[in-house]
Amino acid sequence: MSTLRIEFCGEHYTAAEGEDFVIGREGDLEIDDNPYLHRRFLLITQENGLWWIANVGTLLSATVSDGSGGVQAWLPPGARLPVVFPFVQVLFSAGATTYDFTIQNDAQYFSTTHIHAGASGTTTIGAVPLTSSQRLLVVALSEQVLAQDSPGRGQIPSNAEAAERLGWPLTTFNRKLDNVCEKLDKVGVAGLRGGRGKLATNRRARLVEYAVASHLVSRDDLVLLERNAAGGAGPRVPGDGE
Incomplete structure (x- = not known):
């Protein structure tokens, strides 16, 4: 089984096998004493041989990316995603503050280095031209x-x-x-x-x-x-x- 290494504000954490890893105002990764942030917001667990990240909050959402920007998903309350990339970036906002942390996964299930948008267009969004x-x-x-x-x-x-x-x-x-x-x-x-x-x-x-x-x-x-x-x-x- 792989292990997950999490980095936030220059500090490193490890999600251990068989144990839940809680992220929020309280938990294994205490993000900040921000009243807009849930005490328990994100939960990293193992199930069926995969690591999962779940939003166990009630109001806030998170943005999860593969790190390359090729695949990006919005994680609303009650949703969860498998951690299937070697590097994952997670961003979320509470009040006027945006937080981000990264996850490194020992098991490289997929690589998005050469991924392009598929026919369905459901997992990737092409480059958006800005003025x-x-x-x-x-x-x-x-x-x-x-x-x-x-x-x-x-x-x-x-x-x-x-x-x-x-x-x-x-x-x-x-x-x-x-x-x-x-x-x-x-x-x-x-x-x-x-x-x-x-x-x-x-x-x-x-x-x-x-x-x-x-x-x-x-x-x-x-x-x-x-x-x-x-x-x-x-x-x-x-x-x-x-």
């Missing part, structure tokens, strides 16, 4: 998560804070955020649009989780923010195809 201003917006929201030296935690800025970071009017930022979420929703990214009254914070968090997990943006893109601040991209953006 230059849309990419800037996503990078601004993901900045703290992307800037981490190791998996851990990052704050998600409010719309007003991100707009100020970019030098944009808030109305411009809000419009472009709507357009990015609509574009990703149309290609099947779950959790970005909801019914009336959907909290904007939840939408921003899901956007950051998806963008980082799928490698839609990366640490290399942080330079775009500095160029924008220096005037390379201009403080006020034109329509830019939205």
